[in-house]
Structures are given as C-alpha cells and as structure tokens.
Amino acid sequence: MTAELLVSDVFRNAMIAGTIAATVSSLVGYFVVLRAQAFAAESLLDVCFAGATGAALFGLSPVFGMAVFGLGAALGIGALGERAHERSVEIGMVVSFGLGLGVFFLGIYAHGSASHANAGVAILFGSLLSIRPDDLLRIGGMGCLIVAGLAVLFRPLLFSSVDPEAARARGVPVRLVSSVFLVLVALAAASGAMAVGILLAASLLIAPAAAAVRLARRPGRSLLLSVSIGIGITWGGILISFLWPWRQPPVGFTVSALAAVVYFIAVAATRSIYARRGKTIIVGDAAETAQWTSSRKESAKRS
C-alpha cells in the first residue's frame, strides 16, 4: 500500500510542486526575515486569498487571481508606507480589507453548494495532494521568474536590506528596490499558496529563513541553509503525511509543525551558545554582511 503510494503520480506531483515552492519561498524568505517584513509577506498571502476566491467565483484559475491581487497589494504597500512603524498599520489595513473581500467572495461562491464551501477551505489550507500537471507548469514558471528577479536584484537588495542609509547615500534606489522586492514576495506567496495553501504558505516563507539567519552569518551560507531547510521540511512533511500509519495528517500541518520545530531548535541553540560566550544575539550581522558585499564587489571588479 505505502510502496504504491510512493510511486504514484499524486506523490510525484506533490514532491515536485513542494520542492519548487519551498526553494522559491526560502530564497525570498531570507530577505523577508532580514528586512523584518514577515507581516508584509503574511498580508500579501491574505490578499491572495481574496484573489483566489474571486477567481473561483468568475471561473478563472486561482493562480491568475492571486497574481493580480498580490501584485496590486505589493505596489500599494510599497507606495503607501515608507517607514516600518507606519507600514505596519498600512499593512494591517490591507490585510483586513483583503480578508474581508475574500470572505465576501467565498460567501457568494459557497452559497451555491457544499462542495463550493469545501473549495474555500481548500484554498485557505491548500493541498499538495491535489496538484495537477498544469498547476506544476504554472508553479514552475513563476518559480523561474522569481529566481531570475532575485538574481537581478540581489546586490542592491542585500545592500539596502542590511544598511538602507548607506545604500541610499551610495545612490541605490532603495524605494524602487523595496517595491520590486514586494512584487517578488507576492509571486512567491502565490506559488507557496498553490502548494500548501494560503494560511500555511507563510511557514515556508518565514521559518526556514529565520532559522538559517540565526545559524549562519554570511549571506551566501544563510541562503543555502535556508533553501536546504525549506526543501528538507517540505520533503519530510510530505513523507510523514504519506507514511503515517493511522489517519493521514494533512501535509499543511506536518510541514508547518516541522518548520516550527526547526525554528525553535535554532533559537534555543543560538541562545545557549551566545549566552555561554556572553554575547548578545545579532540576527543577520550587519557588519559582516556589509563586509561580504564589498569584498564580493572588489573581487568582481578585479576579475
């Protein structure tokens, strides 16, 4: 029985979609954590909920609705608030309006039949097990787009995330970079939402990167570690869900539980190490990252 499951199309599609979503989310997540924008990422996911339910209402693909709404919200948040404090209020308003609209669309949609009501829950909590081949194509395409965007944006994004003042002084268009980055977060949120559902995609975006930033200091290593953790918890979650002997726990639960376990182990480990050394914890060391960027820049010039 279990061996059959492991070679089935369902399992294969879940693994492929999960791997793509995990890779993209943990790459983007590194910058989300570095910029303390977890709430912004979460709000884009909630807006995606409105997009997905709205698309379902008009018989369109949820990816389409999520991309349109997510892009709109990303540009809106980028345009409205410049400073972190101000921004948290703007983001709060965007979240509550997005969710309100989603509840409204779902209300109309679920009014029709009970299967529609279940469709709403599937959008919120998602299901890797119901991924179809054409979804795979969409998730893959979005993944390529995000990775390409990150590659282009990498250096100015890292610089302005670590030291926005210095970046601005050196002529990096900080505000533009930040808006484009939010667009990438929206796309990553949409692909994560396709895989594990809206409410739980945040665990792929935040937890692997938050753990990695604590465990490794250099950006390159943190990014690599973040992606490994992201893929690891996704595979682990899918396998546990498939192999569980008793009633199958949903993949969304196993992935988010593993993510939380990894994060809290990382917190506990780094706290005890730093407590022994008598240092304070600096998450994502700014000085070291800045040094890393400038040394990379010099070596690039030389070559």
Added chain:
Amino acid sequence: MKGLIELFGYPFIVNALVSGSAVAVASAASGYFMICRRETFAGHALPNVGFAGAAGAVLLGIEPVYGLFAVTLSAAVAMGLLARDLRERDATVGVVMTFTLGLGFLFLALYSGYAARVYGILFGSILGISVPAARLSVGVSAASVGLLAFLYRPLLFSTFDPELARARGVPLLFLSVAFLVLLAIIVSVAVQLMGALLLFTLMVGPAATASRIVKSPLAAIGLSVLLALLYVWIGILVAAVSGTLPVSFCIASLSFLVYLPVRLLRGPPRRTHAADDHHHERVPA
C-alpha cells in the same frame, strides 16, 4: 425605514448589537495601544492562533471558548517572552501563527462531525450568537476595559518612552506580556462574533483612523471606540437588511473606506514616538 425599526424586534439582532458593541469598545480601545506599540502583527496572529484552540475544543467536544482562552493566552505569553527585538518578534510571531494554523487544520481534518461550527469560527457568526455567549462577551469585554483603564498610565508611559520608563522602574517586560494577555482575552470572546479572519479589522481599523485625526491618546481612544461602534452597528444592520452579505465583510469594507480618505488627506503622522529611532536603527523602513 419601517423595516429597519422592525429589525429591532428580533432578539437575535438585539443580541448581536449588544455583544457586538461590547466587543467593539474593548477591541478599539486596546487596538490603539496595539498600533502604538507596533504589535499589529501579534494582533493579527492572535485570532488565527485562536482558531486552533477553537477547532481543538470542537474536536474534544467542549465549548470552543475554553479552547480559545487556553491557546490564545499561552501564545500571548510565549510571544511576549520570546520576542525581544523587532526582527526577532517579526519572525517568532510568524512562526507561532503558522504552526497553530497548521494545528487547527489538523484538528479540522480529524474532526469528522459537523464542520459548520469550525467554519463559524473562521468567518464569525455574530447574527447567530446565543444569549449566554452574548452575556459572556459583554462581561469579559467590560472586565478587559477595566483592566486597560487600570494599566493605562504605565502602559502609555512604556509605549511612548520605553527608555525613560525603564529608568523610572516601570516593569517593561511585565507590561508587554500583560498587554498581549489582555489582547488574548478580548480575542477569545470576540472571535466567535467576528471570526478569526476578520476580528483584526475591528482592532486595527478604527484605531488607525483615529490616531491620524487626533493626537492626544485619550481623544484617539475615544474616537476609535466611537468609530468601532458605528462600524459594528451599520455593519450588522446592512448585513441583516441585505440578507446575503457577511457582517464581518461589511465592517471590514466600512473601516477601509473611512480609513483611505483620512490616510490620503492627513498624510503620514508626525513623528511623536521617541521610541522610533531606538527601535528601528537596524531595520530598513
């Protein structure tokens, strides 16, 4: 107009109005502090965390409200104690929230009975509130407003000038945990009315609008409470008259439609918080 007056003859409308008003006052008053203390993400997380508690209680066959209290209170204490600086708080709240949402999803999957109760917790059921639940929400809201009034001065002090407050011996960590616990108590009774997904609207919307219009804390809290009451009353009546619109959607739209022009006309608020520079030194805007 006649139809509108007739509405007040229905006991469920009266129940909804009374319990909705109580919850609106408590959420709007604490929402002001939530915004000023930059706990917006925590305020968004707590109702979602509560979803796990409610779903777990339904699975065990007990009243959802007990599960809500148990889970939101422990999450509030955990978030208050674990998260020290902004960047850490951001990640911790995010991880705690998604984990508990996953837990709620597990309970939902294991529960094979009548799932409508669980959906009621996600989307709220203010028009279907029972009389004991309405009484409970009024009592708890009144108690939490009392607690807020009791903590008012030290809370205000520690919110706007944490450095000076620390120097004067105000217990900052205790206050920040106490405030999150207060939010958790309000959330526990309010989730059943407004739904886990949209309760946050009532906490952030009126307070965000009010703090842009008036400057003094007391005036802002008063205006915020007034706006919240208006949103809830209009929301309930519009939903009851239309018959199809969800109450929480009406409230969310109202609060956004009022906020937007105020935001565009008033512009960003002046920097009044001495804490700002200290808090955001290392975090990009």
